[in-house]
Amino acid sequence: MSYLTHASRAEAFTLDHERTSWHDETLWFVRQKRDKAVYAVPEFQELRNLASAIKDHTLSRLDEYLAQFEAAAQANGVRVHWAANAAEHNAIVLDIIRARGATRVVKSKSMLTEECHLNPYLIKEGIEVIDTDLGERIIQMRDEPPSHIVLPAIHLKKEDVGATFFKHLGTAEGLTDPQQLTEAARQHLRAKFLAGEVALTGVNFAIAETGSVVVCTNEGNADLGASLAPVHVASMGIEKLVPRLSDLGVFTRLLARSATGQPVTTYTSHYTKPVEGREMHIIIVDNGRTQQLGRPDFRASLKCIRCGACMNTCPVYRRSGGHSYDFTVPGPIGSILSPNIDLKKHSTLPFASTLCGSCTDVCPVKIDIHVQLYKWRQIVSEANHLPTAKKLGLKFMGRLLASPTAFKVSGMLGRKGLRLLPYGLTHNKTVNAWAIARELPEPPKQSFREWYAQQAQPAT
Amino acid sequence: MSTARDRILAAARANKPAETPLPTVPDFWGDNSLERFSTVLASIGGEVAQLASLSDLETTVHKLWPEAKLIASSLFTPTLRIDQHTPTDVLADVDLAVLPVELGVAENGAVWLPEANMLHRALPTVTQHLALVLDERCLVATMHQAYARLPDGPGGYGMFVAGPSKTADIEQSLVIGAHGARSLVVLVY
Incomplete structure (x- = not known):
């Protein structure tokens, strides 16, 4: 059985731009009220x-x-x-x-x-x-x-x-x-x-x-x-x-x-x-709670007092809405509770995060939410629940980032490609999810390494 | 077959982590002034009114709530007598309840209302308006001191009440008077 991903559910919510912005701003306002009360x-x-x-x-x-x-x-x-x-x-x-x-x-x-x-x-x-x-x-x-x-x-x-x-x-x-x-x-x-x-x-x-x-x-x-x-x-x-x-x-x-x-x-x-x-x-x-208690990496999620602060602060939750999580408890805390209940069904939730750590910062009982999100990702991957494109992409990126030569060559190809290839190809929304709502950056003329090599050696 | 109780307790025993210490909570001292209490209570939609003395209570109540017809109270002769056997339809008509509270918390504007002071458990929330009578000497700074001073522990039932019933469930717009009391005044003597 296949399940809708968090991203595809979020798409339905973000269709209404005005409402998405309103949702985002309203919850951020609640987060600001939280800060004011906390600092006092x-x-x-x-x-x-x-x-x-x-x-x-x-x-x-x-x-x-x-x-x-x-x-x-x-x-x-x-x-x-x-x-x-x-x-x-x-x-x-x-x-x-x-x-x-x-x-x-x-x-x-x-x-x-x-x-x-x-x-x-x-x-x-x-x-x-x-x-x-x-x-x-x-x-x-x-x-x-x-x-x-x-x-x-x-x-x-x-x-x-x-x-x-x-x-x-x-x-x-x-x-x-x-x-x-x-x-x-x-x-x-x-x-x-x-x-x-x-x-x-x-x-x-x-x-x-x-x-x-x-x-x-x-x-x-x-x-x-x-x-x-x-x-x-x-x-x-x-x-x-x-x-x-x-x-x-x-x-x-x-x-x-x-x-x-x-x-x-x-x-x-x-x-x-x-x-x-x-x-x-x-x-x-x-x-399912005693089972979660038996998972050393995740048992701290049971400390949650259900205040919702992690939702109000989460840039993903604020812009995707609670229904996109398809779990009783949405947001960052829901994304670390739900895989314990059904790993396959909720396999995309640990990825519905930028891992910015804001959830952990505001949590009143100091649950390491973003660390647990990261750890669930490893488990989702080991259990082979990653979508094929993501799996291959991660494998490819892993190899590329592990090899200085491959990194150098691909950087060069990227800079050249962005300049030479037609916009319709580089910003093709099917191939490049980044371009769905964003522009790619202006390609620089040279890489940092090239620039660094040209600098005068510092006096010794 | 073992019961759910036995299975849950066994699983909790088997899966719990190594024991960690239970911390001692320090007594965070703080401001327990009436001024602080009044400011905080006003910020959450409640109000403090001064009573010269407890003997002024009844006249003050009639002055502050001239419209209230059915008034329930344990502190003066009420217009409506309420006890724990009062039927629901009678409770539903109460305009104002005037009840004594045991302590006030300056940091959050809450007061402790134990069951013994409620006449009926539903009275503090079913009444349209609520007036709670507080001895100024019973103000504490924080919730730590409040819990340490609960006269009878939590009792059979008791509540901290901080301001009138409210909601912001419609577009985060604050509305006072959700299901419980539409207004709350703490009468301090």
């Missing part, structure tokens, strides 16, 4: 070191912390479930819903449930699942996946949202005011919150010593859902753990500043015990 905290780099070390430590004793967390949560009256994969997770959720005879589910943002494709599964089983984060509700109406983990509808313009709400919520045709559109969604979702029978949430952090889960939102949708519905189900990956309540001091200072440049999310909610007569469930999910 003198100990920010120390916090990154601490966060990285806390996560490293937690992974190094993950089995013990998972057991500690489970015991603490159970002592709090929470029902703890374990799911080795997406199918087990989804079946557990459905069982909990069915046990209550419920059909109306309100859900706040959870990348894990996206990863498990929970919504389509529940809907097929006759359950109404309403995404309650505004961005997620918009894309749910449009039947699209999120294009960013923090800003799920960042690929859309207000005109798109207006058209979607006109169709699904009956707002006035042509309404594009974000304030009025948000108000319409507020009214629509309020009714859903009040009628919700089961609330699903994700988990930002799970605290081993107290058995609590922490959910961060700006809209308050997780709290409205979980506090009104009689049943709360929180789904978490095994990597969400931190050992101590006090560790949250570090992570809550990093998360929102890295994500959007806010000093903290509006709501940082700690769910520890259910109200009497109500239910709280936590589903602990593996789905």
Whole structure:
């Protein structure tokens, strides 16, 4: 089976030049807000070191912390479930819903449930699942996946949202005011919150010593859902753990500043015990994570706290859009998580990077993202998943760059060729991908080596 | 057949790296002034109002929210009585909730609202407007100090609230009043 490459998916996004530029600039603006918030905290780099070390430590004793967390949560009256994969997770959720005879589910943002494709599964089983984060509700109406983990509808313009709400919520045709559109969604979702029978949430952090889960939102949708519905189900990956309540001091200072440049999310909610007569469930999910834990070069990717900073800063993500990655988590972090799940399908993602390292620079838990991208490239190549043209090209370049003579000759041919050959040939878009949107440089008269040889020898 | 739990724990045990130390987080001291708290809260859409004393609370509330009809509070005689058994349709009508908070964090404008102070878990988010009452002496500089001083640990349920509910999901335009409270005022005494 062959899969579309990142580049070919990106082509669809970049067809609209204006939108591509808007997307690029908007996310860069978010990156700048991040910088402003980060520079205002003198100990920010120390916090990154601490966060990285806390996560490293937690992974190094993950089995013990998972057991500690489970015991603490159970002592709090929470029902703890374990799911080795997406199918087990989804079946557990459905069982909990069915046990209550419920059909109306309100859900706040959870990348894990996206990863498990929970919504389509529940809907097929006759359950109404309403995404309650505004961005997620918009894309749910449009039947699209999120294009960013923090800003799920960042690929859309207000005109798109207006058209979607006109169709699904009956707002006035042509309404594009974000304030009025948000108000319409507020009214629509309020009714859903009040009628919700089961609330699903994700988990930002799970605290081993107290058995609590922490959910961060700006809209308050997780709290409205979980506090009104009689049943709360929180789904978490095994990597969400931190050992101590006090560790949250570090992570809550990093998360929102890295994500959007806010000093903290509006709501940082700690769910520890259910109200009497109500239910709280936590589903602990593996789905490939223990396998990634066993890969020494890549296990640091499990430290990710899903802030999205690496996406906002990535020159490739900003210009290709989240959908071009075709994976739950797009951008640089997605490109190092996805090959663990399906190397062949996601084989082009580690190449969707300039290896500039900006992702690594902004990562609040100091994951060596660009190094891992480079390492995945080696594995993709060894597994023979490189397209033939790329494979041959790399082989050829390898030989050429290893031989000074070949390098010299080809440089000369290149300079001559560029001058003599017709433009239509040197800039043929089928042969030369560089020329699709760019000019080749003016060929210099001589190479650096030729120039250097002509210089007077320095006095000794 | 082993359970998913056993398999996950066994895989985590088999695949985890060599143990690394858990760092001690230093207490980063910082500015815990009301001025700092007020500036940050204003920058995220909230507001600080001074109370001369706690006994002025009720009159101040009526002065600041003259339109509010259904007011829930644990601090004075409310116009609407809320407890943890209050049905959803009653909660949905609350105009204003006035609740005490345990501490405020100057670096980010957040306040700690534990379940014991909420009357009903949904009240802080279902109410149209939210007023939180804070003792100025309970201001700390950073989240590290805040977590160290949580009176009852995380409790059964508790939240740091920093400003009103908001979203920027439509073209990154900031809109205050997404699903939770449309406005937030911290009344400081």
